[in-house]
Amino acid sequence: MTDYDYEELGLVAGLEIHQQLDTEAKLFCGCPTELREPEEAERRFTRYLHPTKSELGEIDDAALEESQVDREFEYLAYDTTCLVEEDDEPPHRLDEEALEVSLEIAQLLDMTPIDQAHVMRKIVVDGSNTSGFQRTTKLAADGEISTEEGPVGIEDLMLEEESAQRVEETDDGVRFSLDRLGIPLVEIGTKPDIRTPQQARDAAERIGMLLRSTGQVKRGLGTIRQDVNISIAEGARVELKGVQSLDDIDDIVRNEAQRQVELLEIKDELEARDASVGDVQDVTDVFADTDSGVIRGALDSGGKVTAVPLYGFDGLVGTEIQPDRRLGTEFSDHAKRHGAGGIFHTDELPAYGVTEEEVAALRDAVGAGDEDAVAIVAADAEVAENAIEAAAERAETALEGVPEETRGANEDGTSEYLRPLPGAARMYPETDVPPVDPDIEAVEEPELLTEKVERYQEEYDLGAGLAEQVAYGRRMVLFEDLVGQGIDATLAAQTLESTLTALRRDDVPVENLTDAHLRGAIVLVDDGEVPNEGMEDLLTALAETPDLTAEEAVEAEDLGGVDESEVREAVVEVVERNDDQVAEEGMGAFSGLMGECMGALRGKADGDLVSELLREEIQKRA
Incomplete structure (x- = not known):
């Protein structure tokens, strides 16, 4: 991976951290915040979503592009789904518990709450919300965190509703599950103070630690997401969405910096070649007798082949700009947004069943010479036309350098095009929810996890390693509840960390163990009803038969102590x-x-x- 002098490169980055809160109810209704399996859905319904104008009569560019893709959105509803979630009833008042936790987080970030918080609607027509918008409210501003490379300012803290969970693509569109929709979510935005990939990771880790210190944030895959805004000198601001793991943030920043450097070098080369993008053309006749499986399949189903000549682009469309991603991949991303499987281009042809003779005929058909490239799309007639137009538009922006856009983070640290950057036109007031007056003075500041580690060692005589495991672990709140009721701290800590880890390694389904299971088992051992040596057998029985209580499992497995x-x-x-x-x-x-x-x-x-x-x-x- 290429590394740079990021100060010389002019790297500027900021984070947006999205964290689900672990509250009893959703943000605008009383429904539970637990996730369900799609198989549990009791019914389903469909919607088609369209963008609306802002108060100034404008339509957001990102929403407009999304609406140009004709898709049906199907929603899975459960026995806990209410009319608010279906957008058949106005939202209720802002959840008090979510508001309190958000203000605790604001304290930890050294932020100032705003005098009065108003709920806003943010237009979202990708199907992730049944209403076509997401409700969000700004609660606090102007905070700061520290990193080894200097302080990072916190711009704002928003409290908003989580989106519906994407289940799968369907023949007509996308299927979503409503179990996640409406879970309270805080969005923390930093100022553009980050100057290196490592500082981006350090800042995210610091914010993550502060969030977990409340003891009221959800844990596990998908419960926290990081977006990163990145630019370099002479580049452009790019928003990278959906970074799932802290371990990926520095790679994401490095790869985006590399992408922008490569795009700027391509731009300079295109300028030197006096490059341009030609008109879209129908080249179906060139491939009338083709043996290419992809093209043949499109033509046999009544489709066609469209092409765009890229004058002066020869050898550049295939240039790698991120690991295993090329300029042509960028063109392909845009084509895929309109239903195409992707594009072919002459930097990679002949290949995929396309012959050398067909490539020559293609160049002749569109008037492309040896220094030029050609991109083609084979698909349904309408898809082929829209997709090649989108690819051509992206080729036009290659002449200008780095386009401002929103991109999706991939697991390998690269990214792909999603949509244009959203603008102010996507926001307008929510008139169904009254404003609130945040009172941060009424909220007690949580103890930091780093402070908990020290206290557990001093107060409960836990070893440093075990104390850290418990404080940073998913069961920290349960541990504190147990020791608060007089349970032996070492027993509770070792069970929640060491014992569960050992059972997980033995392939015991510990994910089935609830807090009630663990509490019941630890209390029985602490009371002497079950010997210490019986803990693993008891937890194994509960994990394998989760409908039992701890007492029932003891009886069923004959785990009670002997005299x-x-x-x-x-x-x-x-x-x-x-x-x-x-x-x-x-x-x-x-x-x-x-x-x-x-x-x-x-x-x-x-x-x-x-x-x-x-x-x-x-x-x-x-």
Whole structure:
């Protein structure tokens, strides 16, 4: 991967962190915030969405482009889905719990709440919201966090509703699930103070730690997303959406910086060649007898082949601008937005069944010479026309350098075109929800996770590693509840971290364990109803049969403790069975016999008691 002197490059970046809150209810209705399986859906309905004008009579460019793709949106509804989620009833008041958690986050970011918060509508017509817009409200501004490379300002904190979950593409459009729609979400936007890829990662990690310090944010894949705004000198602002992992942020920034550098170099070369983009043409006749599977399939189904000559582009369409992505890939991204599978271009042909003779005929048909390139699309007639026009428009912007746009982050650290950058025309007031007066003074500032680690060591005598695992772990709130009710801290911490980790490695489905399961199991062990050695068996039983309570699992698996007389009886039986070994080795036989005793008792006895009684019996016979 190419690395640069980012100061010399003029890198400027900012983050937008989107974090789901772990509240009881959704932001504008009382429905639960738990995710469901699509198979649980009880009904479904469809919508077609169209952009609306702002208060000034303008239509947002991003919404307009999205609406040009004719798609049906299907929604999966559940037994918990309400009329607000379906957009058949006005939204309720802003959820108080979500507001309180958001103000806690504002405190941790050293932000100033605004005097009065008004809910706004943000136009979104990609199907991710049944209403065609997302509700959002600005709560605080002007904060700051620290990183090793200097402070990063926090521009604003927004409280908004999460979008519907995309389930799959359908023949007619996209299917969404309504279980996620409306979950409270905070959006934290930094100022453009970030100057290196590492600082972007450090800032995201710092904000993530502050968010988790509240104990009221959801955890797991998809619950936090990072968007990154990036530009370099002479480049353009590009918004990269949907970075799922902190580990990807620095790679995303590096790759986008590389993309912009490469695009600027291509622009300079195109200028030197006096390059231009020609008119779109129908070249179906060139491929009338083609053996190319893609083109043949399009023609046999009544489609056609369209082309655009790219004068002076020869060798540049195939130039790599990101790992495994080329300028031609950028053209293809735009074509795909209109339903095409992609484009072919002469920098990669002959290939894909297209012959050298067909390439020559194609060049002749559009008037392209040796220094020129040609891009083609084979698809349904309307799709082919719209897709090649989109590719041609992207080729035009290559002459200008780096286009401002919104891109989607890929898992490999690269990105692909999504839509134009949104503008102010996408926002207008939400008249169905009254404004709120944020009162940050009424909210107690949460303890930082770094502070929790120190406190757990001092107050509960946990080791540094275990204290950090618990504080940063997904069960931190449960741990604090347990120790708050007098449960042994070491027992709670080791169960929630070490024991669950060991069971996960043994392929026990620990994801089925709820807080109620864990609380019940830990309380039973702490009370002496189940020995420490029975914890793994108990949690395994609960994970494999999650409809049981801890008490029911103890009874079903016969995991209850045994009294001392039963333990002694089992120990004596093991020792007598191995009498010759005991006579010969004495206490040297202890280790092997201890394992045999614990196996005979099936984890129903405390290990310290078994050890004590076994030593007694061996000493009697030694």
